Amino acid sequence: MTDAAEVDELRASLARVLAVADEERRRIERDLHDGAQQHLVAIAVNAQLARQLAESDPKAALDVLEEIGRDARVALEAIRELAAVIFPPLLVDRGLAEALRAAASAHGGRADVDGLPRQFAAFEAFVYFCAVEALAELGGVVRVRAREVDGQLELVFERKAGDEPPPLFGLRDRVAGLGGRVNVEGGTVTALLPLPR
Amino acid sequence: MTVRVLVADDHEPFRGAARSVLAATHGFELVGEASSGEEAVDLVAELRPDLVLMDIKMPGLGGIGATRSIADAYPATTTVLLSTYREQDLPIHALSCGAIAYLHKSNLDAGALRALWARRQSVSAR
Numbered sequence: 001m002t003d004a005a006e007v008d009e010l011r012a013s014l015a016r017v018l019a020v021a022d023e024e025r026r027r028i029e030r031d032l033h034d035g036a037q038q039h040l041v042a043i044a045v046n047a048q049l050a051r052q053l054a055e056s057d058p059k060a061a062l063d064v065l066e067e068i069g070r071d072a073r074v075a076l077e078a079i080r081e082l083a084a085v086i087f088p089p090l091l092v093d094r095g096l097a098e099a100l101r102a103a104a105s106a107h108g109g110r111a112d113v114d115g116l117p118r119q120f121a122a123f124e125a126f127v128y129f130c131a132v133e134a135l136a137e138l139g140g141v142v143r144v145r146a147r148e149v150d151g152q153l154e155l156v157f158e159r160k161a162g163d164e165p166p167p168l169f170g171l172r173d174r175v176a177g178l179g180g181r182v183n184v185e186g187g188t189v190t191a192l193l194p195l196p197r
Numbered sequence: 198m199t200v201r202v203l204v205a206d207d208h209e210p211f212r213g214a215a216r217s218v219l220a221a222t223h224g225f226e227l228v229g230e231a232s233s234g235e236e237a238v239d240l241v242a243e244l245r246p247d248l249v250l251m252d253i254k255m256p257g258l259g260g261i262g263a264t265r266s267i268a269d270a271y272p273a274t275t276t277v278l279l280s281t282y283r284e285q286d287l288p289i290h291a292l293s294c295g296a297i298a299y300l301h302k303s304n305l306d307a308g309a310l311r312a313l314w315a316r317r318q319s320v321s322a323r
Contacts, residue, residue, distance in 0.1 A: 033254070033281070034208065037281055038208040038210045038211055039210045040303075041210070041211055041214070041281060041302045041303050042210035042211055042213060042214040044302075044303035045211070045214035045215070045217075045218060045302070045303060045305050045306065046214050046217060048306045049214075049217055049218055049221060049306065052221065052306065052307060053221060057221075060221065064217060067213070067214075067217070071210055074210075
């Protein structure tokens with residue numbers, strides 16, 4: 001590839017990364033609006049109603065308080081789920097291997113990551129979000145493998161036989177950002193990421 | 198007179214809270230619920246409510262488009278826009294689509310309903 005072509009490719013890659021980041025922010029805004037915020041609004045309205053009913057109809061006020069409790073629990077769960085998507089606590093507490101197991105399981109697959117040592121937190125987060133991107137882009141991943149090989153972290157996604165992988169722009173852009181590369185062979189996608197020194 | 202109210206919002210938690218407020222507010226009665234702008238317009242045609250509490254951000258036509266349709270076709274029905282926006286962040290057409298007022302969803306209570314209805318009567322008396 002010529003220098004000019006490389007620069008063009010890097011610019012295109014950067015534009016895609018920024019577009020994905022913008023879309024992610026919009027998705028988080030939608031999740032907040034459609035999820036926790038609606039329950040918090042209901043809590044505010046019902047709290048005022050309970051205050052109004054407290055003297056005139058205490059039984060009805062108790063029913064409204066029950067409703068407030070239910071909405072508060074649902075809002076908390078919605079916030080917990082969103083926070084886990086933004087940055088899973090599992091990744092911080094237990095590391096990349098456990099977070100990959102959970103991500104693979106959430107997509108209906110499994111992860112073979114035994115013996116994967118802990119790395120710098122920033123690197124683990126980078127690899128984790130590469131994996132999440134790949135799982136979302138690929139769909140139907142049955143197995144994720146991760147291991148260290150020759151100064152690199154090898155991340156392998158196995159799909160059902162015969163499935164042709166999509167272009168994987170998101171995964172390729174992320175991996176390229178760290179100087180790694182992505183190989184596709186049949187239903188298997190391999191990302192190779194240089195380990196931090 | 199009982200004010201017949203339609204609530205249009207695609208979020209059930211708010212519709213549920215609005216149901217409770219209307220049930221507890223003397224002089225107001227919930228007559229229908231819609232979860233999209235299109236459904237709100239259809240239900241206004243069918244039920245002819247006095248007042249529509251209309252969420253701004255809904256799928257499809259949305260609350261502002263639905264309010265415009267209702268104001269054109271059913272001028273006897275009064276529409277109030279609701280959302281969780283601050284007033285200064287309202288979409289540009291919110292104040293010109295035919296709604297008589299904007300109410301932050303969290304402020305919906307008996308007092309707000311009465312004040313909105315009194316405002317509607319003062320507007321129509323002009």
